[in-house]
Amino acid sequence: MCVALPGTVISCDGDSAVVDFSGNRVRAKTGLVDVAPGDKVLVHAGCVLQKMREEEAVELERLFKELGDVG
């Protein structure tokens, strides 16, 4: 249940952001973290939980994609 997926912030709008997960775009609340377009973030239960260090996030994103968990 503590599953959180890495994605990229596309745009921000008030208290939420559009986050891209390998082409799937979902809206996530941003009240727990200040984010900007381009940020790599972890999303849990419709909410951005944390910003990620980019170079590590790319690797994690690739691994999750391999595992078939994003989509």
Add this chain to the structure above:
Amino acid sequence: MSDEALAAVKARLKAYDGPRMRIMEVCGSHTAAIVKNGIPGLLSKQIELVAGPGCPVCVTPTDYIDRLIALSQEENTCVVTFGDLLRVPGSAGTLMQAKNAGGRAEMVYSPFDILAMAQAEPATTFIFAAVGFETTAPVYALLLDQIVEAHIENIRFLTALKTMPPVIDALCAGGADVQGLIAPGHVAVVIGSDAFKPLAEAYQLPFGVAGFSGMHLLYAIDGIVRARGRGTVMNFYPEAVTPTGNVKAQDLVAKYFEPGDALWRGIGVIPGSGLFLKLAVQCFDMGSQALQHDHPMNAACRCGEVLRGAIAPQDCPLFKTACTPLHPQGACMVSAEGNCLSVYNQN
């Protein structure tokens, strides 16, 4: 991490012939990832992984499920929940069965979906089944913030929120046969890796904070094995976890919730291991603190011992006989992160 570094870790884990290491992965998502990645097959026979109590659905007592079922059957109410909770047995059936018999329960992927539901039906009281650990608690706190701000009056919560350090403390104090722990990665994103330091030091056990890929887990296990006997916390998930965690999320949780004693299914009451709505926002609560009983449907169910890491799922006489994913006798066979379902799927 380079391919060479990963190859070295794999070789080291396979060749390990030191003292036996029993390592507990506390988090249910880790259990699922370990099975999915075939991690046990990559380890020396001297390294054993054992699952712990980190599946929120699995540790939710029957009283809680029974209360959800009763609420779903009241006039003008709707229980809103994540999917797994629909199938967890209470003392007399599941929420899904109650729904099929005319109760009202809706599944959502995000708790924020309840906002639109409540606004569309102002005469209905929507009750969110707020289960989870530190990872999910800030999401409920943020939702509550929005409910208060928008003056939405027809949303309530039935909470079963729990925290990880107290249960790890209780297991270690109870003499759990473990020589290291894989700390829950997404709990650590919120509370920070330093939150595990007092436990590591008190019990002189290595804790490895890990992410959820096979590589993350192998690095963490390798680190834990190499740190055997040392009370230390190692962060193998630095891209997401910092020593202090997400302070903004912690502050929001503290605004609305306070610690209290909580009942863990199959384990018992652990002091200070729950999060309950504060007095100022008690008006949003549907009686969460009164839910202090657990009545297993099947007396032979050994979920409690499985959740404590005392036995493997295969050691339970009901496993794969009376207890299967289609006819679960305990919560560990229901959740996608349940220890029993993970092992069932592996076999």
